[in-house]
Amino acid sequence: xxxxxxxxxxxxxxxxxxxxxxxxxxxxxxxxxxxxxxxxxxxxxxxxxxxxxxxxxxxxxxxxxxxxxxxxxxxxxxxxxxxxxxxxxxxxxxxxxxxxxxxxxxxxxxxxxxxxxxxxxxxxxxxxxxxxxxxxxxxxxxxxxxxxxxxxxxxxxxxxxxxxxxxxxxxxxxxxxxxxxxxxxxxxxxxxxxxxxxxxxxxxxxxxxxxxxxxxxxxxxxxxxxxxxxxxxxxxxxxxxxxxxxxxxxxxxxxxxxxxxxxxxxxxxxxxxxxxxxxxxxxxxxxxxxxxxxxxxxxxxxxxxxxxxxxxxxxxxxxxxxxxxxxxxxxxxxxxxxxxxxxxxxxxxxxxxxxxxxxxxxxxxxxxxxxxxxxxxxxxxxxxxxxxxxxxxxxxxxxxxxxxxxxxxxxxxxxxxxxxxxxxxxxxxxxxxxxxxxxxxxxxxxxxxxxxxxxxxxxxxxxxxxxxxxxxxxxxxxxxxxxxxxxxxxxxxxxxxxxxxxxxxxxxxxxxxxxxxxxxxxxxxxxxxxxxxxxx
Numbered sequence: 001x002x003x004x005x006x007x008x009x010x011x012x013x014x015x016x017x018x019x020x021x022x023x024x025x026x027x028x029x030x031x032x033x034x035x036x037x038x039x040x041x042x043x044x045x046x047x048x049x050x051x052x053x054x055x056x057x058x059x060x061x062x063x064x065x066x067x068x069x070x071x072x073x074x075x076x077x078x079x080x081x082x083x084x085x086x087x088x089x090x091x092x093x094x095x096x097x098x099x100x101x102x103x104x105x106x107x108x109x110x111x112x113x114x115x116x117x118x119x120x121x122x123x124x125x126x127x128x129x130x131x132x133x134x135x136x137x138x139x140x141x142x143x144x145x146x147x148x149x150x151x152x153x154x155x156x157x158x159x160x161x162x163x164x165x166x167x168x169x170x171x172x173x174x175x176x177x178x179x180x181x182x183x184x185x186x187x188x189x190x191x192x193x194x195x196x197x198x199x200x201x202x203x204x205x206x207x208x209x210x211x212x213x214x215x216x217x218x219x220x221x222x223x224x225x226x227x228x229x230x231x232x233x234x235x236x237x238x239x240x241x242x243x244x245x246x247x248x249x250x251x252x253x254x255x256x257x258x259x260x261x262x263x264x265x266x267x268x269x270x271x272x273x274x275x276x277x278x279x280x281x282x283x284x285x286x287x288x289x290x291x292x293x294x295x296x297x298x299x300x301x302x303x304x305x306x307x308x309x310x311x312x313x314x315x316x317x318x319x320x321x322x323x324x325x326x327x328x329x330x331x332x333x334x335x336x337x338x339x340x341x342x343x344x345x346x347x348x349x350x351x352x353x354x355x356x357x358x359x360x361x362x363x364x365x366x367x368x369x370x371x372x373x374x375x376x377x378x379x380x381x382x383x384x385x386x387x388x389x390x391x392x393x394x395x396x397x398x399x400x401x402x403x404x405x406x407x408x409x410x411x412x413x414x415x416x417x418x419x420x421x422x423x424x425x426x427x428x429x430x431x432x433x434x435x436x437x438x439x440x441x442x443x444x445x446x447x448x449x450x451x452x453x454x455x456x457x458x459x460x461x462x463x464x465x466x467x468x469x470x471x472x473x474x475x476x477x478x479x480x481x482x483x484x485x486x487x488x489x490x491x492x493x494x495x496x497x498x499x500x501x502x503x504x505x506x507x508x509x510x511x512x513x514x515x516x517x518x519x520x521x522x523x524x525x526x527x528x529x530x531x532x533x534x535x536x
Contacts (some may be wrong), residue, residue: 038257038534040232042058042234042241042252044058051121053124056171056174062231062253066231067195068175069221072168073169074171080168080424083117100151101113101118107176108177109179114150120182121178133338133438133447137158138157138161139158140158143156145482157464160465161465179195197220199216200224200229210231211231212230219528229532237258244501245266251503255499257314269509270500272522277421278496279418279493282417282419284451285451285489289356289359290367294348296487299392301342302349302393309382311384313494321336323490345391346392368395368398369415370418371399405417411443411444413531423496434448436455436458452487511529512528
């Protein structure tokens, strides 16, 4: 899961009033006849669609791709290509980046796209308590961004950063109308009614059901072929596949191994990415009993990974040993995830319990395992893992709604959870999740979800961030992987496979031609939608 979130700045009443008028203006859209509406099944709902106030995971990004444009897109060559931006120019030591925007682009509410929009978007994200945790350390706290000219903004770094372009592919690169942002601060209900520069214009939204967009007839990048696109929330992957096969959906995404295996055998188009995020058990290293490495190691040893791969992975999943797929240049072949050793786990747990009996029941360590729901597959995942952990642990299970789940992880109110993360094309993007500066104290907000802080990892991470040389990144990340493995911070289970499935009536389902002639790619269940059309 990719996670970000919400909050504040100040404004004048006059600006609020002006914003409310602008938001109510007719959209720059024809909308079409409604006969050419694509129905897309997504795995979850988003709490809102304002990139300065809400958190985007895969489903949120899919909806955001309809209404917003990112500053950059990832290309098939694994490079970052300008999209809403025209160029990105660093200074010699990578302490400033000048982002130049395309000219003559207008937001759906009629507000022109200028460098001031970049300033407003970043300022709002830096004011947000959770988004700011992810990005504060990138930018100069006293002067994070400034206007150079009407179309150019200068991003001032907190230190040398040779990798900032990749962040403009993600949520901080999705640019909302500054007029809309001001209005949404006055009326948070507008977080559900996004205004961007993208190929589709917001039409309607019923949370936990569907969100509909209509064609933007004035889209700067070219003709939009669909009349509209409806994102249908269907959290059950099997049901989502049934809807696709019954022509109730035209497209869907999934990372469920059983559904992937099923759809591979059906008469539908499938596009897959097998080098995406990793699925793992995430451990709170600040909270007893897992503040003791012996308890973490015992949990790893007791993990029934073979059963997980067979029962949950359906023979489709590929086992993961670290945050890197074996095909990645950053993968360390010497790092192996320990698992399937219940006798050794039992011995280690007994040793721990002799020293810390208050965290144990007899010779078994006690803890609570949390996971999101309602979800049949996560219930089954919990069954499989707890069955293995029973050799050395007494496990209480707790299923939570996703909003509560994320909040509890962010505040450290957990011991072990099921998690999906990592998978950045440039691994500097994953340094955020292990950065000591983001770890926090117990009870405080943290996006170093494990709350594990290691000085050597910190030094290696900051060194690779300052370097544009891949050789430095490779060496540093291979060492980081060794340390995380030796400290049993994560229990890696499998590499995520993302599959996009589409009916045969869908043309150009995933890949977009980039402005410089390249092609975009599928990334962690997310892709462009403006190039899609329906046959007939």
